[in-house]
Amino acid sequence: xxxxxxDTNTWIYAMNGRHPDVRSALESLPMNxxxxxxxxxxxxxxxxxxxxxPKETRKEVEAFLAPFQRIGIDDGVAREFGKLRQTLQSxxxxxxxxxxxxxxxxxxxxxxxxxxxxxxxxxxxxxKLENWVAT
Numbered sequence: 001x002x003x004x005x006x007d008t009n010t011w012i013y014a015m016n017g018r019h020p021d022v023r024s025a026l027e028s029l030p031m032n033x034x035x036x037x038x039x040x041x042x043x044x045x046x047x048x049x050x051x052x053x054p055k056e057t058r059k060e061v062e063a064f065l066a067p068f069q070r071i072g073i074d075d076g077v078a079r080e081f082g083k084l085r086q087t088l089q090s091x092x093x094x095x096x097x098x099x100x101x102x103x104x105x106x107x108x109x110x111x112x113x114x115x116x117x118x119x120x121x122x123x124x125x126x127x128k129l130e131n132w133v134a135t
Contacts, residue, residue, distance in 0.1 A: 006037075008043040021132060035071045035111060042098075080107050088100075
């Protein structure tokens with residue numbers, strides 16, 4: 001079974017309904033094949049803390065995300081992060097710090113990363129990407 005790690009922008013699209021195809025794609029997958037990075041959760045938490053209604057927004061986001069499995073940072077992910085960061089920086093092609101962690105999680109756990117930010121993540125060799133947002 002193909003499993004997916006969902007990036008921050010894709011979770012936001014799924015929740016706010018701005019791109020209905022994203023919500024449909026998410027709902028079409030078996031629940032046990034969709035993962036939430038704790039790094040992405042941190043980015044979403046930053047978003048709700050900066051919203052006009054932080055408590056309410058947090059409740060809404062956490063309720064939406066509750067059914068999905070989390071992936072954190074373990075020793076394997078940390079090692080992959082170090083390798084990935086060294087490789088891309090030595091080529092002069094670094095990506096955002098959180099994106100290094102998210103890519104390392106996807107690579108370590110052999111997940112397809114679902115993101116609209118394909119331009120940045122395409123620099124990561126071996127990373128499988130999908131973009132559910134119709135452009």
